[in-house]
Amino acid sequence: MDSRVKEAVRYLGYGRHAVDEKTKGLVRDSFEELDRTVQGRLVYRIFELDVPDDGRVKIEDLEIASRNLAKNMKGCRRAVMLGATLGIQVDMLMKRYSLTDMTRALVLQACAAAALEEYLDEWQEKFKNEAAGEGYYLRPRFSPGYGDFDISHQKDFIRMLDSAKKIGLTMTDGCMLTPTKSVTAVIGMSREDIPCHKKGCEECKKTDCIYRRQ
C-alpha cells in the first residue's frame, strides 16, 4: 500500500487491523476520483519571527500565546505561514455521496484528508530544499487547534496570507475553514538542525484514539 492509502485506512479507524478488499477498492476508486476532479491550491509567506522565552510567539504584527507553539518554534528566526485547500469540489462530492452511497462518502472524506496531507508533504519537501539552500532547517508543521494554539488564530492566517483572494480559503464565524478540506499551518525556520518528531499525530496526548498512527 502506498502511504496515502495507508493514511486513509487509518482515518477510517482500522488501527492495526487489515483492511477488507471491498473497502480497499473503494479507497482506490476514491483517490482516482479525487485525482480527476480536485486541484490543490496553496499560498505561503515567510515572516520574521520572534520567540521570547515566555510562551509567546510573535510573527510580524501577530502575537500568539501558545506554549506548545513556542516550544515548537524555539530557536527559529523565521516562520512560514501557509494555507492550502482542495477546493469546494470535494465538499460537493461528499454531499452528493452522502445522499447516494454513505460508505463512499465516508471513504472519500478519509481519502481527501489523506490527499491534503500528502499535498502539503510534497510541497514541504520542495520547500525544505529551497530553505536549505539559504541555510535554514524546517520544524514540523503546526496548525491552529493543535495543543494550546487557539483555533481563533485562523483569522490571522487568512488575513496575513490573503488566502480568500489567493486560493479561495475562507472561514466561518466559528473559525472553521471553508472549503472543509483545508489546512493552515506555520513552520519554524531555524539555523540549526534539531531532530524533531516526524509528524503531529504521535505527539498527541490522547493515546486511546482509534485513529492514532501505529
Add this chain to the structure above:
Amino acid sequence: MILERLGKELLYFDGGTGTLLQEKGMKPGELPETWNLTHTEEMVDIHRQYFEAGSDIVLTNTFGANALKFHNTDYELEDIVAAAVVNVKEGAWMGVHDGREVYAALDIGPTGKLLKPMGDLDFEEAYDAFKEVARCGEEAGADLIHIETMSDTYEVKAAVLAAKENTSLPVFATMIFDEKGKLLTGGDIPSVVALLEGLRVDALGINCGMGPAQMIPLLEEILKYASVPVIVKPNAGLPKQKDGQVYYDVTPAEFAKIMREIAEMGASAVGGCCGTTPRHIRALVKKTEKLKSLSVREKRKAEDFTIVSSYGKAVILGEEPRIIGERINPTGKKKFKEALKNHDIDYILREGIAQQDAGAHILDVNVGLPDIDEPALMKETVTELQSVTSLPLQIDSVDVRALEAAMRIYNGKPMINSVNGKQESMDAVLPLIQKYGGVVVGLTLDEKGIPDTPEGRADIAGKIIEEAKKYGIQKKDIVIDVLAMTISSDPEGAKTTLAALRLVKERYGVCTVLGVSNISFGLPCRPAINSNFYTMALQAGLSAGIINPLSEDMMRSYDSFCALMNYDKNCERYIGRYAGQTNTAPAPKNEGITLRTAIEKGLKEEAHHLAGVLLAERKPLEIINEEMIPALDTVGKGFEKGTVFLPQLLMSADAAKIAFAVLKDAIKETGDTEQKRDKIVLATVKGDIHDIGKNIVKVLLQNYSFDVIDLGKDVAPEKIVETVIREDVKLAGLSALMTTTVASMEETIKKLREKKPDCKVMVGGAVLNQEYADMIGADFYGKDAMQSVYYAQKCFGRQEI
C-alpha cells in the same frame, strides 16, 4: 457620462494602491480603508498621481469596505465611503490638467467569506452588505460602481444585484481567474460571461491574479463570448517573494508593450492591479495613444452563443445536441408527488444525481403541486440541487413568483421554462429575464391556441423574439419549443412538429428544445415511438430534447445519433458505454447466499435481488424481523467488538436500505399499513459545517426504522426547537466537530429543555466526550454511531440488542 464613451474609445483605469500606501507608511495589518479618514492627504495624493498619469477612471479606496461591516466597528461605513469618494474627486481636481472628463468609481471587493451552502454566508446577507456600500457610494457622488477581484459567481451575482437594484449607477464587474481560465470556485470563462451579461452589467472583464502576458489567452476567450465592453487590469506580473516581502517585477515599459497588444485585441478599458504604479499607467497611456479611438482598432464582434451555466462549466446549446433531464417533475409520478408533500428534498436530489450520472447536461426542475408553497419549495430545491450537481438547471413553473424566487438565488445563468406567445405571459416573464438573465424557452402557442401548421408556430416564435427585443433580450437567449402533440389524437402531429423545428431554425437561427415523450401519449410501447421520434427530431436540428435520461431507449437514440453524426469523436463515448454490454440484465454474482448474508457482507445488488425473491414466499414484516434485523444486529455487535469497521458497517446499512426499499413498496401494494415510526430529529449545530458524522448516524437510524428528520448542518437552535415541537419529537441528536461550536450545542439543549422538556437529547462529534456532554446537559453521549442507535431504541422502549 461614462456610458457614452465606453466601448467607443479606449478608457484608462488607475493602477495598484497597496504598494503606494506602504511607501507612505501604512503598517501591515492596518485596514487600508481607514486611511480615507486618517490619512486624507496621502490618499488624495495617490489618486492625483493616477489622474496625472492619464487615468480616466480612478477607484475609491473601498475594496474591503463591505468586509468592514463584518470586522470593524471603530468606523462608520458611510463615513469611510463618503471620504473615499471625496478623496478621488479631490485627486481629480488636482491631477487633471487637460480638462478631460474623469470618473470616481466606487470599488467593491469580495466579502472574504464563502457563501452558503458551502460556506456560512447567506446570499441575502452578502447582498445586504454590498447594498449598503453601493448606496453610500451613490450618495457620496460616485460616478459608477466597479465590482472587482471576484472569484465566485454567486458572490458577484449578489454584488451586481445589490448595485443595480439600489442605485442608478453604471455597474462594471471584473473577476479573478487562474492561468487555466478558471475561477477558484470552478467557473469557466463562458459561464462567467453568460452570468454577468445576463445580469446586464455595463462592462465585464478580468483583473488581478496574473500579469498582462498571462491574460492574453484568457482575454481571447472572453472576447469570443462577450458582447459588452471588456475591461483588463493585470498585475505587474506574477507575485514573487523576497525576505518576506511580496513584489512584482514587470516594468512600466514591458507592461505598456503587452497592454498595447491587449488594446489591439479589443479591450475597451485598461488599467493595472497589484504592483502597478502611476508610472505603469503613464507608460500605458503613452503607448496606446494612437488606439484611443475605437475606430482605429479592429472592430470586434462576439459570436452569438446560447449559454446556460451553473457555478461550474457552461453548457453551450446549438452545437452538439444536449439532453435536458425531465425527471424532476411530479406530473404522473406518484412517488415524486409524495416526496414533495413530505418535503423529502433528498429524494429530489437523488433524481437529479441519477440523471447526471446517466448523461443529462441540464436538469429541468418542476415542483408544482396544488396546495404547495411553490416559490419557497422551488427556491429550496434549486439551492439544494446546486450543492450536489454542477449541471445548469431549467427552472420550470407556471407560477411567475416561483420563477422569480428561483432566478434570484440561482448561481449562474439558468434556463427558464417558459414564456409563450400570449401577451400576458410575455409581460410577466420577459422582465424577469431582463433583470436576472437566463435563456428562456418560448412555447409556440398564444391566445388562439397551438397553430396546426409549421408556419403558424414559427410566426409565434417570431412574435416572442420581437417582443423580447423590447426588453433588450437578444435572440441568443431565446430557445423555441415548437411543441410535440400526441399522434394518437393528431395524426399529422409529428410531421408538423418536425417541419416547425426546421422552419424556426431556418427563419430565425435560434436554438430549439422539445418535450419529446408527449408524442406517444395514449399509445402502447411508448419507448419505441419516443426514441424513434427523438432521433427524427435530432435530425431536424433539435438543440436539446427534454427527455428521461434513465430510459435506455432514449439514450441509445442519443448516443447513436452523436456517433453517426460525428459529435462523438471516434465513437469514444459510444464504445465506452456499450462495449461488452449484452442485451439481458446481468444476474447478480454470489448465487446461493441468503439475504442475511448479503446484508452482513454489504452486497447491495444481491440484497436487492434476494429481498424480491423472498417476497414470493414470505410477508415483508417477517422478512424484516427474521432476516434483516438479525443481520444488522450481527454487524452492529461486530462493530462494537472491533471486528467490523465503519466502512463495513455502512456497506451493510446501504445494502439493508436497498432491501428495505423493495419491501416498502410491497407493503404499500398489499395495503398493509406501515408501522407508525418513531421520529428523531438530527442536526449539526449552528456554526458547524462538518456533518458526515451526523449523516452516518442518520443512515443507521433509518435502518432501524426510525423516522429521521434531518435538519442538515449549521442549524439554528430556534429551528431545532421549532421542529421538535411541531412534530412532537421525543429524541433529538446533535453533532458538533469543534470546541467553538459546542457552545451553540449547549444553547440548543438549553432552549430544548425550556420549550420541550420531554425531548431527550443525544450528542456526538469529534470534540465531545462524556464529561463534556454532562457539562452541557445532554442526556446521552454517543461515542460512535451504533451507540446512538442503542440509545434511541432504549428511549422508545424498544428491545435492546
